[in-house]
Amino acid sequence: MLFDATGRFVRAWGDGLFSNGKVGGIAPGDRQPGQSGYTAVYGAAGCHACGAHAIRVDPDGNIWVVDAPGHVIYKMDATGRVLMELGSKGVSGVSRTTFNLPTDVAFGPAGEIYVSDGYGNARVVKYDADGQYALQWGSRGTGPGEFGLPHNLAVDATGRVYVTDRDNQRVQVFSADGEFLDEWRDIGGNSALFMTSDQQIWTGGTLRNLGGRLVTTLPGGNGGHGMTQTPDGEVFVAQLAGQVQKFIE
Numbered sequence: 001m002l003f004d005a006t007g008r009f010v011r012a013w014g015d016g017l018f019s020n021g022k023v024g025g026i027a028p029g030d031r032q033p034g035q036s037g038y039t040a041v042y043g044a045a046g047c048h049a050c051g052a053h054a055i056r057v058d059p060d061g062n063i064w065v066v067d068a069p070g071h072v073i074y075k076m077d078a079t080g081r082v083l084m085e086l087g088s089k090g091v092s093g094v095s096r097t098t099f100n101l102p103t104d105v106a107f108g109p110a111g112e113i114y115v116s117d118g119y120g121n122a123r124v125v126k127y128d129a130d131g132q133y134a135l136q137w138g139s140r141g142t143g144p145g146e147f148g149l150p151h152n153l154a155v156d157a158t159g160r161v162y163v164t165d166r167d168n169q170r171v172q173v174f175s176a177d178g179e180f181l182d183e184w185r186d187i188g189g190n191s192a193l194f195m196t197s198d199q200q201i202w203t204g205g206t207l208r209n210l211g212g213r214l215v216t217t218l219p220g221g222n223g224g225h226g227m228t229q230t231p232d233g234e235v236f237v238a239q240l241a242g243q244v245q246k247f248i249e
Contacts, residue, residue, distance in 0.1 A: 005230075007246075013080035018052055018067045054104045054152070054226060064105045066115075071099045073115060084131050086115065094121050096133040104193075106153035106161070108176060114153050114161055122147040124163060124178065137178030142168055145180040152193035152226070154201055156210055162201060164193045171203055171212070184212040192224040192237065202227055205237065218247050 002010040053068035062083065063076045071092045075084035092100040100120025107113060111129030123138035138147050148167025155161050159176035164187070171193070173182040190204025201208050204227070205218035224237035224245075235247040 014052075014065070017074070017082075018065070018070060053102075056105050056107075058107050066102050066105055068101045068103060068119065071101065073099075073102060073105055086113070086127065086131055092120060094123075096125075096136075099125075103150065104152045106155045106195075108155045108159050108161075109157055110159075112155075112159075112176070114155060116150040116153050116163060118147070118150040122150060124150060124153070124161065124174075126176075126178070135178060137174070144183065145172070145174075145178075147172075151191045154193045154195040156195060156199055156201075160210075162193060162195070164191055164203065166191050182212070184208070190224065192227040194227050194229060196229055197231065202229065202235070218245075 001012040004010055052065050054066040056064045056066075058064060058075075061078060063078065063080075065074045065076065067074065067089075070089050072085055072087040072089040074082050075086075076082055087099045087102065088097055091098055094100060094117075099115065099117045101118065102115055103118035104116045105113060112134070113127040113129070113131065115125045115127070117123050117125055122140040123136050125136045126134040128134055138145060138150060140146065140148070142148065147163070147165050149165065150163050151166040152164040153161065160181065161174045161176065161178075163172045163174065165172050169185070169188060171184040171187055172180065173184075174180055184203070187203045187206070190206070192202065192204050194202040196202070196207075199210060200215060201210065204224050207215040207217070209215055218235065218237070225240045226238040227236060229235045233249045237245040237247070239245065
């Protein structure tokens, strides 16, 4: 759905494209990493519109929609026309061409595409700008380079990749080739991650520099499931409770 700057509805598209209804996904790890597997139920039994788990806009203005229960990611133009698909719609897996309940997508400085394949597969998958598979990294666990749940992604101007590891309550930092570089362990239960144009990073309601040091916090803005910031500095935080918070400077 498209809204103007005041929050007024403009238009919608994608009817019949995205998954909805009850979808069950079995993940090899638990919400408490290291224990037995869990079942994640999406759609009517868990929420009412879980198809579009994340929406991102790339530097060229294309719109990317992560359809988690459909196991597919769509690249669209501003009219909603599909330009690219990553994954195999309706087919879960752990191959180069399949996902299992993916969570987010982000873009590198040369157009590289990074996908957090998070709920069912604890990994990050990298593609080139044309959607050709390049590499992947990650597995279920608590150590460096392992994930409880890789939920959101961001990439800085040098190509470093930041991943919210939600179940382990941390952000992990990697090189463009998946080499573990750093971790920030003080993010609490935040899921959201967003890189600003001036190369600072929001981890939920906390703004940090790229070394992880706190810059500022939003009043009552923690716990966001997703977020974004406008060129004017307005911050929007999407809450699982079904509301969007707007913060202005």
